[in-house]
Amino acid sequence: MLPRLAGLLLWMLSLAVQAAPLLLQGHIGNAAVVMELNIGQGGEVDGRYFYRKYHQDLALSGKRMADGSLQLGENLQYDEQRNDLTLQPQDGGWRGQWHGPKAARSLPVTLAPYEPAQWPASTDAALKPIRQRSGYDYTRLAGLSLKPGKRERMQGHTLQWWDEPVSKIRLFRVLDGYPDASLQRLNQLLAERQWQEVASYFDCQLGGTHSAGADFEQTITPHLLSSKLLSVSIFTSYYCGGAHPDFADNPLTIDVATGQAVQLEDLLWLGKGKPQLGRQAGGERKDYQYEEKVLAPWLASTMARLHPADTKPGNDDDCDYRDPQVWQFVSWYATPQGLYLGPSFARVARACEYPEWSVLPWSLVKQHPGARPDLLP
Template identity: 55%
Template sequence: MNRQHVFGCTAALLGALASPAHAVPQLLQGQIGGAAVVMELNVAQDGKTDGRYFYRKYHRDIALDGQRGTDGSVALGENLGYNESRTDLTLRPDGKGGWKGVWRGKKGSAQTVTLSPLAVTSLPTSDIASLAKLRQQHPYEFSRLADLTLQQGNLQHFGRYTLRWWKEPISKVRFFRVVDGYPAAVQDRVNRVLESRQWEEVNGYFGCALGGAHRGEFEYDQTVTPRYLTDRVLSASVFTSYDCGGAHPDFGDQPINLDVQTGHQLQLEDVLWLGQGAPNIPRDADGYPQNYDYQNKVLGPWLAKTLLQLYPKLMAPKDKDDDCDYRSSGLWALPSWYLLPQGLYLGPSFPRVARACEYPEWSILPWKLVKQHRGDPGLSLP
């Protein structure tokens, strides 16, 4: 299972935007009636038109689907359901790179629409890594987030560290920052990573909302749990349950595991390495393995064997009707993982029919065993 936190609904949309049948998405800003909006519009060579827009006051995407007419105008429906056909918005080119038209509500009320190109260079810059990347790659999504702010929440004491929680009020995505326990430079480095990740998750919320727009509802619930903090590592789980308009609801944990001295995301082989010599898994620019030979041939079989030795009763199904059989090596080839005071937690990946078997509480490798297979000798472990 691919645990990357990209919802199928959003991925499908971005795939459409990248399709050769579409021109470069047009980024627009303007007004519908007296309300400020930002729109992304895609008109394909065959005239099929889609896109999305949001009111600056509300930030929630409205999906657009329609067709270009022979006169160059486009007729668009908003948040159309399956096999639904309706025109809510009619736009005509204004000869200056923008559009003019009319929006009609369900009760027949009409509002004038004016849209002009929104240059990426006019957007504010950001020193938050995830927002800076969005500004470059998906400026529409950056525009949707640019004027949102975080609300300060409660303090939490976690061992010798003090955490401050922050919430984005629309998505309700909550993340912590470390406000005491690290030297100032380390603390700043860690908090910049945590802030960047929080905005990634906020953007994930809006992507999920767009996916559910066609049926008028969606669900998105996220819990961030600090798991382990030391002077060298920070580990936290980021567990999300979501229903974004796809065939099925889904859930997943995509933990944060940081080397606090560098601010870099740790790879599992930094903590647990079963290969020869130093860890040498080739990865792409986004940190994903270029092949999975090590995971499939070494990691998965070793974990299945070792966990069976540690937890023989828990690894086997309780009875013939129990789908939770953890003994297959394939379940452990691409585990989710984070660090705990007692050891390395590993979560298996099951097929959808048995997803309820994922994230057992017991699947922990004790530190004593992990240290025998340490990937980074400089990574201090208990």
């Protein structure tokens, strides 16, 4: 995963990992809501809530007063201060008034702790990781449904696309061409990834409430469905608040036999001995010594040898594909021709990213096999 996209995703998970957020459910007026609040030791408060009918987040920020009450503003811009919601602790929950930034009248608010036993049931096993991470996100996603889209044939397989109407996030499932057990594992991982992307869409929208809005659009391109590997590009263009919009590809490559995600060093390894790159529990790399000192220099020289015309320095010095630094953090996926590896550039040269030509043929990859040579064609 590219560092800038990893940073975005870590930010998207930040609400879930803060210490002891309050998860509440109740009503504003007659409308059912779910709310999550983080109350800091210094009295600062931030959070979010959504109306069950509409699913979209409204950001909350404010402070806890000396009497224990909360005064919160809704969807405040960075330079705004406003009190739209006042909550008083009462009987283990909260009661108060909402009058909103443009409301003609105030509405009563009643909130109570939202315990896991009260969360909605779901027959979709792909929501389990979301449920384990965040009851708030799980409750919202359990209220959504996927709609069947088009079917298409690709590389001997039938793909059924599924669309989530609110976020417009779509991903396919594989209907045939693999053993039933493999199909079940593949589609489970694809479904989990789709729901994760839907959750990321809502988190991005939340980030945009403090600025000029948000944008989160994806292009999904399956590249390889072989007997051993399924590989798909998941390209996201996003603006979640902050100074600039951005884009990144965060592909997914799956071992067909096991349904497990595949790492680049499973297929390609240039170090000494067997691949032994330390990873954290979530799969993130602990350090990038191998990428900086081994992988990047090799890719820079190899791409220059394989694609001399495309990597030849031109009038635009920004696109220096012979610089090892641009190959240190690559996005990659598998294709019938070989491994596609996309370089990464500084913001001023982002147009240089994702060139069509940067493919290592399988014949070359086989000369440098990774931890899973059995996955190579």
